Amino acid sequence: MMPSSRLARALTAAGIPFETSALLHDCTTFRIGGPADLLCRPHTQEQLVRTLDIWRTNDGDCPLFILGRGSNVLFPDNGFPGLVICTRDLQEVSLFHAREGTPCLRAGCGAALAALSRRCVAEAPALSGLEFACGIPGTLGGAVVMNAGAHQSEMANVVRESVCIGRTDGRILTLSNAQHGFSYRRSVYQLHPEWVLLNATLELSPSDTVTVRTAMERNLASRRKNQPLEYPSAGSVFRRPAQPDVYVGRLVEDCGLKGFRIGGAEVSEKHAGFIVNRGDATADDVRRLIAHVQEAVLRAYGIELKCEVCIVREDGRTERGE
Numbered sequence: 001m002m003p004s005s006r007l008a009r010a011l012t013a014a015g016i017p018f019e020t021s022a023l024l025h026d027c028t029t030f031r032i033g034g035p036a037d038l039l040c041r042p043h044t045q046e047q048l049v050r051t052l053d054i055w056r057t058n059d060g061d062c063p064l065f066i067l068g069r070g071s072n073v074l075f076p077d078n079g080f081p082g083l084v085i086c087t088r089d090l091q092e093v094s095l096f097h098a099r100e101g102t103p104c105l106r107a108g109c110g111a112a113l114a115a116l117s118r119r120c121v122a123e124a125p126a127l128s129g130l131e132f133a134c135g136i137p138g139t140l141g142g143a144v145v146m147n148a149g150a151h152q153s154e155m156a157n158v159v160r161e162s163v164c165i166g167r168t169d170g171r172i173l174t175l176s177n178a179q180h181g182f183s184y185r186r187s188v189y190q191l192h193p194e195w196v197l198l199n200a201t202l203e204l205s206p207s208d209t210v211t212v213r214t215a216m217e218r219n220l221a222s223r224r225k226n227q228p229l230e231y232p233s234a235g236s237v238f239r240r241p242a243q244p245d246v247y248v249g250r251l252v253e254d255c256g257l258k259g260f261r262i263g264g265a266e267v268s269e270k271h272a273g274f275i276v277n278r279g280d281a282t283a284d285d286v287r288r289l290i291a292h293v294q295e296a297v298l299r300a301y302g303i304e305l306k307c308e309v310c311i312v313r314e315d316g317r318t319e320r321g322e
C-alpha cells in the first residue's frame with residue numbers, strides 16, 4: 001500500500017477530516033500547484049497535534065508540508081506527493097496582560113495577519129505594533145517562520161514567544177523572542193523545518209484608535225500603489241541583496257526585464273521584484289523566469305539574487321535561497 005493510503009486510513013479511523021487530490025493551486029496566492037495526495041485542515045490545535053502524531057506513527061517517511069495561507073510558496077505542477085497540513089483554520093485569538101502590564105495577543109498559527117491587525121484596531125484602547133503587517137497576506141505561523149516585515153518593522157519586533165512541536169518526536173518547545181534568532185526574513189524555524197509552530201504571543205502597546213488605523217490605511221494604500229495586487233503572486237521573489245542601498249526591483253528593471261514573460265509568468269510591470277501569474281502560469285514557467293532574472297542580474301551587476309519564496313520540488317523537498 002502507498003504510504004499516503006496508509007496515512008489516509010489512519011486519519012479516517014481517528015475522525016480527522018482530509019481531502020485526497022485537492023488542488024494546491026487553490027491554497028496559494030500564486031494560484032499554481034497540482035494535487036496534494038492528502039490535504040488536511042485541522043480545526044483545533046489538538047487536531048493538528050493529533051494529525052502529526054498519526055503522521056509520525058504511521059508513516060514518518062511520507063513527505064509532509066505545513067502550509068499557512070500559501071503566500072510565500074511555489075508548489076510543482078504535478079502536486080505534492082504526501083500530506084499537506086493547512087493551518088488556516090487555527091485562528092483562535094486571546095488578549096491578556098503580561099505581569100508587567102503589557103497587552104499581548106496570543107493566537108493560533110493560522111490566524112491571518114490582516115485579522116490580527118483588525119483586532120488591534122478594535123480593542124479599546126487600540127493596540128500598536130502590528131501596523132506594518134496589516135497588508136501581508138500570510139498567517140501568524142508563516143510570518144514568524146519568515147520573520148515577515150514591511151514599512152520599517154518586522155515580526156522580530158513584536159513576537160514575545162512561540163510554541164512549537166517537533167514533528168518527529170512530538171516534543172513541545174516554547175521559544176522566547178531571543179531564541180528565534182531573528183534576522184532579515186530569517187528565523188530559527190528555517191533551520192529547524194521539523195518544528196511546527198502551534199501558536200505565538202505578540203507583545204503590543206496601548207495606543208489610540210485613530211493613530212493605529214491611520215498608519216494601517218497608509219500602509220495599505222502604499223501597497224495598492226506599488227504592488228501588482230491585481231495578479232496572483234507570492235510577493236517579492238528575491239531577498240534584499242546584502243549590499244547597502246541595492247534594491248532588487250531597480251536591478252531587475254535596469255536589466256530591461258519589466259514585463260518580460262516566460263509562458264504565463266511575468267516580471268511585474270508595476271514592481272519588478274514581483275513575478276506575477278498572468279492567468280495560466282505553471283510552476284515551471286515561474287522557476288525558469290526566476291533563473292532568467294538571476295542570470296541577467298548576475299551578468300550585469302555581479303550580484304547573486306537569492307530566492308525568498310519557498311520552492312517545493314517534485315519529490316516534496318523544499319528549496320529556499322540561503
Ligand SMILES: Cc1cc2nc3c(=O)[nH]c(=O)nc-3n(C[C@H](O)[C@H](O)[C@H](O)COP(=O)(O)OP(=O)(O)OC[C@H]3O[C@@H](n4cnc5c(N)ncnc54)[C@H](O)[C@@H]3O)c2cc1C
Pocket residue numbers: 029065066067068069070071072073087109135136137138139140141142143144145146147148149150189195196197198227229233234235236310
Ligand atoms: C501580495 C503579497 C505581498 C507580500 N508582502 C510581504 C511583505 O511585505 N513582507 C513580507 O515579509 N512578506 C510578504 N509577502 C510574503 C508572505 O506573505 C509572507 O512571507 C508570509 O509571512 C507567509 O505566510 P503564509 O502563512 O502564507 O506562509 P506559507 O507561504 O504558507 O509558508 C511559508 C513557509 O512557512 C512555513 N510555515 C507556515 N506555517 C508554519 C507553521 N505553523 N509552522 C512551521 N512552518 C510553517 C511553510 O512550511 C513555508 O516554508 C507577500 C506576499 C504576497 C502574495
